[in-house]
Amino acid sequence: MSESDRRPESAPLRTATDTVTLPVQIAAAWTWRLLVIAVGLYVLTQVFFRIELVAFSFVLALFFTSVLHPLERALRRIPGSRSVSAGLALLIGLALLSGIGYFVAWQISTHSSQLGDSISDFVDKTSHWLRTGPLHLKSKDIDNFTDEIKKTVQEHQNELISGAIETVRTVVEALGALLLILLSTFFLLRDGEQIWQWTLRLFPRAAHDRMDGAGHAGWRTLGGYMRGQVLIALFHGISVMVILFVLRVPLAAALGVLIFLGSFIPLVGLTVTGALCVAVALLEHGVGAAIVVGVAIIVLVQLEAHLLQPLIMSRSVEVHPLAIALSVLTGTLLAGIVGALLAVPLVAFLNSTIHALRDTPALPTGEAGFPVQVRTEPGGDPVDATQDPAPADGEPGAELDDGTEAEGEGEGRS
Numbered sequence: 001m002s003e004s005d006r007r008p009e010s011a012p013l014r015t016a017t018d019t020v021t022l023p024v025q026i027a028a029a030w031t032w033r034l035l036v037i038a039v040g041l042y043v044l045t046q047v048f049f050r051i052e053l054v055a056f057s058f059v060l061a062l063f064f065t066s067v068l069h070p071l072e073r074a075l076r077r078i079p080g081s082r083s084v085s086a087g088l089a090l091l092i093g094l095a096l097l098s099g100i101g102y103f104v105a106w107q108i109s110t111h112s113s114q115l116g117d118s119i120s121d122f123v124d125k126t127s128h129w130l131r132t133g134p135l136h137l138k139s140k141d142i143d144n145f146t147d148e149i150k151k152t153v154q155e156h157q158n159e160l161i162s163g164a165i166e167t168v169r170t171v172v173e174a175l176g177a178l179l180l181i182l183l184s185t186f187f188l189l190r191d192g193e194q195i196w197q198w199t200l201r202l203f204p205r206a207a208h209d210r211m212d213g214a215g216h217a218g219w220r221t222l223g224g225y226m227r228g229q230v231l232i233a234l235f236h237g238i239s240v241m242v243i244l245f246v247l248r249v250p251l252a253a254a255l256g257v258l259i260f261l262g263s264f265i266p267l268v269g270l271t272v273t274g275a276l277c278v279a280v281a282l283l284e285h286g287v288g289a290a291i292v293v294g295v296a297i298i299v300l301v302q303l304e305a306h307l308l309q310p311l312i313m314s315r316s317v318e319v320h321p322l323a324i325a326l327s328v329l330t331g332t333l334l335a336g337i338v339g340a341l342l343a344v345p346l347v348a349f350l351n352s353t354i355h356a357l358r359d360t361p362a363l364p365t366g367e368a369g370f371p372v373q374v375r376t377e378p379g380g381d382p383v384d385a386t387q388d389p390a391p392a393d394g395e396p397g398a399e400l401d402d403g404t405e406a407e408g409e410g411e412g413r414s
């Protein structure tokens with residue numbers, strides 16, 4: 001044996017990539033994909049806020065559609081086209097909202113003078129307490145504070161005027177948004193299934209079944225949440241209104257409507273509108289009535305958390321309270337009251353949609369779009385399920401290396 005034969009073979013050259021360990025490669029692969037997703041979400045967010053008015057209007061139309069959809073389906077029994085049932089459902093919903101708004105405005109205008117007198121009396125009592133109470137403030141200090149407020153208002157009159165102009169522009173935009181909401185709700189009620197089928201065609205054909213199932217699951221969750229929240233808000237509004245009527249608090253009906261509207265914002269809405277009810281009760285009937293209203297609000301919050309939510313929402317919405325709190329806070333920071341109102345329904349919709357996508361197995365498809373099955377033999381490739389599997393070597397019909405077919409078991413014998 002020569003010396004060259006005894007010399008060990010040299011190790012293959014390793015590149016810098018080969019020295020990276022597998023965990024680092026996996027982490028890097030996840031990192032750049034997550035970065036791409038984050039950039040995509042950022043771009044979508046920027047586009048959303050560029051068309052904020054249109055986007056929020058369409059989302060609100062989706063929410064109204066989810067509430068009115070059962071009514072529209074019931075009205076289909078009326079002879080006529082789908083436009084008739086969709087238009088009637090929209091008119092009924094619009095009439096209810098308009099009635100609520102008119103009722104609140106009428107209650108406020110009717111009791112405005114009484115409430116103004118209560119506020120003035122409260123201010124006088126507070127000023128007297130500041131002078132004679134433990135703070136022992138002087139009348140001069142209180143007058144100086146009042147003068148400072150008046151001076152600030154006078155120095156910022158231009159800003160107030162510009163603010164009024166901005167308010168006019170906001171009213172015009174709100175009217176445009178209202179018109180867009182009404183039109184979108186009508187067409188979603190009438191042509192919702194066609195619009196959804198068009199949306200599905202934007203995705204690959206192989207994903208249509210999964211996307212269709214996930215979309216319907218999310219829609220059922222959204223509708224169940226909105227209708228359940230209406231029932232909970234109605235219970236809160238009626239309960240508080242009855243308590244305020246018993247205590248003879250002015251604006252009891254209007255405050256009950258505010259409780260109803262505030263209940264659509266979980267965790268926060270009932271607390272804020274409840275604090276307003278406590279303040280009105282304090283102005284009118286003192287500390288005792290305020291304590292009674294405050295205790296009633298606390299009891300209602302506990303009833304919602306431990307009885308109403310599990311009883312009404314358990315079948316349609318499964319969102320952890322921490323997720324609800326985070327979504328409400330995030331929505332409030334991003335879009336104010338509207339964001340807080342839309343946050344939880346969107347989270348519930350996404351939660352159900354993602355669960356449906358995850359629980360639905362993805363079937364691979366052949367080139368023609370047929371479902372396929374994966375062979376269990378080592379090294380097998382996916383084939384169309386509609387085709388018969390290729391015969392193995394040695395079986396009748398199997399193709400040999402020379403291009404001929406294998407003979408059958410009986411034909412091969414002499």
